[in-house]
Amino acid sequence: MLEVQAVSKTFHPGTPNEVRSLRGVDLQLAAGSWVIIIGTNGSGKSTLLNAVAGTFFVDEGNIRLAGRDVTRWPEHARASLIGRVFQNPFSGSSPSLTIQENISLSARRGLRRGLGWGLNESLLERMRDEVSRLNMGLEDRLENAIGSLSGGQRQALTLLMATWLRPELLLLDEHTAALDPKSADLVIALTEHVIARDKLTTLMVTHSMHQAANLGDRLIMMHRGQIIHDFHGAEKRRLRPDDLLARFEELRRAEQLDESAAEMLAERYI
């Protein structure tokens, strides 16, 4: 379904701010799999998601999605295959447009937008139906500007919008990190529901070890722009939040060792 082949990306090359965000990342996703990505800050997990989404072009490597080479496709073209939910709950919807206008925009994701009427009765009916199932009482407020809603409500709607037309790939970038615990639980429940219902292929970045351990059927751990662990099947199912924390602790120790070794060498030879 998704093939990321030897992808590298360096930001600000040749300047003091040079960051090698992705270093030869290889990743293959089977159709219908739900892959969780965890990693330290700056490990490249969000960068990987953005590389797949087409926010920027990669320096090296190829990205294939649903049988097509999308490496040089601009972001808006890839959107025909990809549904996205961002970390910031305000990034996924247009605040001054109404709820129904926002949803109607997502109902034409990747399709031609002409002078046809944006809202029609059959679309509105499905909206009322699906929005009422969020249990947020929003079905009576479809004509309200979406900017007047809370972060949790907007994130739930963004998820609904991202999957309104079934995407080949769903990208979730820490989509509950900015929500209060209750809203986060709600959005996670909704996420599980939609992914199971539509059998979506999903790539999800998270900070929560709890989510990482309990969700998905595969987990990859990134560090310094590379994939360092890849847990499948039974191994993934056995993982507990504590195991993941232990892996992070291991990483931290290794880093410290690197630094102290470098210091020692510097003292001795410089």
Add this chain to the structure above:
Amino acid sequence: MSLLIGTFTIGFILSLLAMGVFISFRVFAFPDITADGSITLGASVAATLLARGLSPWVACVAGFLAGMLAGACTGLLHTRFKINALLSGILVMTALYSINLHVMGKSNVPLLSVTTVVTQSEHVGLKLAHGATSFNLAGWEVSVRDASVLIAILLAVVFTGSLLYWFFRTNLGMAMRATGDNSQMIRALGVNDANMIVFGLAISNGLVALSGALLAQYQGFADVGMGIGMVVWGLASVIIGEALVGTNQLGFTIIGAVMGSVLFRLLVAVALRWGLSPNDLKLITAAFVFCALIVPQFLRKKRLRSAHA
């Protein structure tokens, strides 16, 4: 009375400018200065064609299309070449000054003895009035000519406003509004936001140029300097309109822009009547917009301070 009708007529003509400024400044949050040049472009294209004896309708459409082209240039400078929004507008506006001179061949084209939208609507009005040249409206003596021009312009504005309202509710129009609101989101939904900006600015400047084309026909000449400060004028109308309707619902904001334009024109007429020197007009307009921009901030700060106290 004739003066009042004239004020309303110019207010309605400039409401097309206000709609254009509304699209660039409010829908796209794009500070588009091109309007200063494109209003003159619309006027000079229309005036030149009229002076050659073409139909006023052809002249208006040509003015509109020329304005669209100018707006598209600004949009392309910004989206393709990544030039700052304000600077893109300034570049095109500056270039338009020379282009307008080339279009007209001189700095001023008079439209005294040619058929214009104004003479045509007067003609229709007089025909409908069966030879009467004035009628009585609530005790006022109203000239049929003035009234028919006002009505014709009003119809044009209502038509354009409705068309805009309809457009912004189509799939394409909604994508455009969302582009100004949240470009990240609209790209993620498969829309090329750069194209939306180019097309949106084209529509915006098309309306501004149409306003210029009508203004030239109403005042009877096109002048290369007539566009100076028009962006600020349009912005003032939009701000007044927002204060009048007090909501950001699409339909109301378009109506607000029209109302704001007329009210602002009235205020200016009154001020001029009271002895304001026409030379000070631009200064006063700028000062007005300045106040309209900072007063809400000032009030918010004051409210915050009193809430803390």
